[in-house]
Amino acid sequence: MEYTISLAGNPNVGKTSLYNRITHSLEHVGNWHGVTVSEVSKTIMYDHHTVNMVDLPGLYSLTIYSMEEGITRDNVLSGKNDLIVSVCEVNNLSRNLYLTLQLLELNVPLVLVINMMDELKKQGKVLNYRKLESFLKIPIIPMSAKYHSDVHLLMDVSIDYIQHFRGNKVKLTYLDKLPLQDVMSIISANASNAGLQPRWAAIKVLEKDEFVLEKLALNDEQKKALEAFGDWQSKVAQARYEFIDMITEGAVSKPVYDEHREMHEHVTHHVPLETEPASDNETLYDRHKRYHDQYKNSTKLYMQAYSRIDKVVLNKYLALPIFLALMCLIFFVTFGLVGNWLSNLLDFLITKFIYAPVTNGLTSINSPVWIVNLVGEGVILGVLGVLKFLPQVVLLFFFLALMEDSGYISRVAFMTDGLFRKIGLSGRSVFTMLMGFGCSATAVLTARGLEDPTMRKKTVILTPFMSCSARLPVYTVVAGAFFASGKFLVIFGLYILGAAVSLLLAVIFEKWTKKLKSGKLSFIMEMPPYRIPTLERVVQIIFHNAKVFIVKVGTVVFALNVIVWVLSNFSFTQGYTAGGENSILALFSGFIAPVFKPLGFGNWRAVTSLLSGFVAKEVVVSSIESLGGVSVVFTGANASLSALTFLVYTLLYVPCIATFSAEIKEVGIKWALFGLCMQLVVAYVVALLFHSLGLAFMLNPGITVGVAVVVVIALIVTGVLVNRIKNRGQCSCGCGSCSLACAKRDKKQNEKDDKDAGKK
Amino acid sequence: MTLMDARTDKVYKVKEVHGDGNEKRRLLDMGFTPDCKIYVAHVAPFGGTILVGLRGFMVALREDAASLIEIGEAN
Structure with a gap:
């Protein structure tokens, strides 16, 4: 069957x-x-x-x-x-x-x-x-x-x-308390037309379920007849919960001490008593009842989901520092300590045991030069150059999964909700954005849990700015080549920049665009208890993410890399040209390259790698490798600045096709396209700003820093002044903790006014 | 007295849920029904959001949702 x-x-x-x-x-x-x-x-x-x-x-x-x-x-x-x-x-x-x-x-x-x-x-x-x-x-x-x-x-x-x-x-005895028969007599014809069970439809009508009401398509007369019943919403819920309370009473027995439990087992499940009870006048049944009442009447509410850890983790002053410290720790372990060491080890093994033997082998059997180079540069250096980041990517996903599985991520959503509501998002968006550190495409899908459509749109459009794991190889390779010692700082800065840009855009959307302004939103989110992931789950996370990464590198990155290598090493007229100044891609990308001149990397190689990055961001780095490496792609007097600008651009422009299609699925083609254009524009503008600032700094560090500081101070001062002026006359405190107090005070004021009005 | 005025770590009883439409129904569905015991465990560090415990679970509410819940002293 x-x-x-x-x-x-x-x-x-x-x-x-x-x-x-x-x-x-x-x-x-x-x-x-x-x-x-x-x-x-x-x-x-x-x-x-x-x-x-x-x-x-x-x-x-x-x-x-x-x-x-x-x-x-x-x-x-x-x-x-x-x-x-x-x-x-x-x-x-x-x-x-x-x-x-x-x-x-x-x-x-x-x-x-x-x-x-x-x-x-x-x-x-x-x-x-x-x-x-x-x-x-x-x-x-x-x-x-x-x-x-x-x-x-x-x-x-x-x-x-x-x-x-x-x-x-x-x-379901509680249903007898509801006027179901009367409602059913009004709507039964409509219900059978709509294909709903009449009794269920009647209950939902009492609950004022919009979906059912719409399906029933009641006429005005029926609506009027229903209105006569009054408001049953809370009574339905209450009736259900009363029924539940009745059937669950004593179903879960509270923590009991041994004697109580023994008594309980004996009385309810007929388990023989192990110890001889002291003989007194109280029967065993009565004694059990006494224990039972004692526990039932204890007023303390036991909550598994709120523990002593929360008192610290959600502390007013410690919450944010703890969160940031945790993020730094994750970052440090992934990129610095463990991840870097593992990556280098993998790199060493790949070069020693794969690259060298294969190229030597190919040369020794007199293969044509272009085959040796295709396999050596195009395939091995390019693809395996990405593959060596396996440990770091897996570590990153592992930590994210740990945050998810332990329940800490819900605490982060709770504590940042106050900040996020000011910029038109909710704490719930934090889930999606933090998941964005792992993979933008899957993160975008998690936005579906957001109730408000505007907020969902914003979250979906802004999440790709969070630096996903696919961008990590690009940073490490490029920054590693130019800033040996400062590599860590550069990568850290890029992560912060990504987050800052998305938050800044959220502010801009909230303040200046009507279509993306969120209304008054309630935030109702359940807080899970802390849980420890099982070993089985940890192993699963590691192997699953490793598999996904290897498959991606073995298929998408590999295929694209071969295409890029071939197109960049063959020209229309001359066939194989090592170096590829006249190659097909040099012509094509060279056509677009001038657009990126102001950003400092207006050469066809950099543009090619960016273009191939549309498919998957890892390809950016494999393309760079197969186009001759970082030192060939970024040249000139300000090579390191160009490389840095390139990283900023890589961080901010369209993440990948998978993310784009996920966006289409979640918010529709119109908004996905808007997001795409916005990403391109924002990436260009920020990179341009960054590059010009960098150039100015190189010309005259003193003046640049001075001007920058003055501008920042001026911006802050105007911001504060504008806020002051706006808030004048209302409760003057701006911070969230006071707004509770404000609301209280305003309410008291209102009550007083009401009383005064009553006296008159 | 609404949930907004509640002291933390003190057990109250739900009297009534105000409001209408989705908001109210969601609170009712979550278990904020009359006579349910309830307490505020924590106020978010940046304010505006509170962590409420009821029926064995915790739920985060913004102040606009919290102000819909009328509470009274638990006996």
Whole structure:
């Protein structure tokens, strides 16, 4: 038989981890909400059945708020699933069950997975899932997908359940409190026309779900009749949660001391007592109840997601320094300490064991010169020149994954939200931008979790300015050639520049463009608890990223490099010309080259490498290598300045085709093209500014620095003055921490005014 | 008294969620229903955003969302 089974649940409950376990895939997982942004499916064979597993983006409710949640809702409503596996997390069971109840309202075949049992065990708690089962009347499977988990049990139960499914038997008693019959009598005809279940549609009408209301296409009379019911929004939610509170009461027992637990096991699960209880008048059952009440009434709210670490990490004064220090550390390890050493080792091995033997071998068998050069320069130096950056790229991805999996990235989003809202972005954009340090194309896709379309557009357009891992080989090779000792500083500066440019553009968009101005936005983001990635996951991250990088170098970079080498070493008339001043590419790129004259690298070689970089940024460096190396590409009196300007340009211009197509997918061709043009213009302008400043500095360092300082001070002073003038009359404090106080004060003032008005 | 006026590390009870449309419903869906116990764990370093704990999980809210949540003393 052929079945379709979908995984649905709240964000960050481990749906993708479970999916990876079942299908043996390597889909991206992380410890924050909204990692999965699209429907992923894979067909597997299980016990003579063909099972199509579908992984869906997380959502809190079937009434949706952002794009990716819509994907899940549409899938669930489509009716193509033979079974939905509702994945819950044991730490906040009640909110997870909220979605499960909504799925039960839909009356779809449902199996409940309760994930992260390992964390419950660590807290010394137990889950009485039999109790939940007796209420919900669906199979419940506790597991921990992060570690070893019994997916076979889940699959066996699921397939068995599909085969014997005769409708859900659960009694959703809370629905009796809602005026569903009355609503259904009004809308039932519309619901069957729209292909919705009348009862479910009625519930959603009470919740004022825009999607359902639109689908029902009610006439004015019906709308009026519905309005007479009044506001049921909060009552629906409350009814659900009350029901959940009822069924979960005591399902997860709180941390108990041994005697309590023993009593509990004895009374509830009939486990014989190990120790003889002291004989007094209290029965065992009563004693258990006493312990139980004692714990139930403890007022302290236990939160796994907020720990002592957060008190430090989110401290008012320490938060930002800690974040910056961490970034510096990551940077230092990746580029300096470990990464550099590993790269040099790889470089040494490549030159010694591949380059030298192969070229010598080719020469010894009297191959034509152009073949020796094609293989030697074009393929080995170019492609392997990129490949040697494997350790650094893998390290960078490893650290990013660590930030993601530990949950720190959510803290960064939380603490920077105050800053980011001022420039029209939200803390949520920080996810996307930090991911941009890894790969721009995949980072752009994570922007889908942003609810506000304007903010999503901005984030997507600005993320490519963050320096991605593909740009890293370019910096290292070029900066390494010109600034041996200052290499580290140059690369660091470039990363900062990328981030600064994107933030500056965000400010400009927010202040001066109407189309890209974000409105009033609420920021509702769940904070995951800190989690330690498993060793298995760490190994996975390393091997997966290494594989991706090697495949990219072996295909795209290799192919393009051969093309560039051939085109730059053959001319239309003379055939093979070493050096290639008359080659096909020299003609073509030489035509564009004058545009880059003001930037200092207006020669055909530099332009060729930039052009080839449109495909993938790594190609920039492999092209440089196969065109004769850094020393040939950057010549003249100010070679080092030209090289630096070249790096600035490489940082800022279009990242790659993959990113561009991801942008089209996320924000449409119009905005993607706008982003493309903006990247080209910004790259040119910034590089030009940089180059002219550099030239001026070389002519007369003293005056240049003086003028620069004066300009900066002038800008700051005007900025402050403008702010002062703007804020006059209102609450005068500008910083975010005061704005809470401001709002409080304003509110008090309003209340006072109201009271005064009342007296009159 | 709304969540904006809450002291950190003190347990309150949700009385009501104001507002309308998406904003309100999302808060309700997240579990900010009447009688739910709630507390503010942290105020963001740059202000404007607070970290709220309820029903066993933490959620970051901006002040505009926080001001929609009416709270009262927990007994």
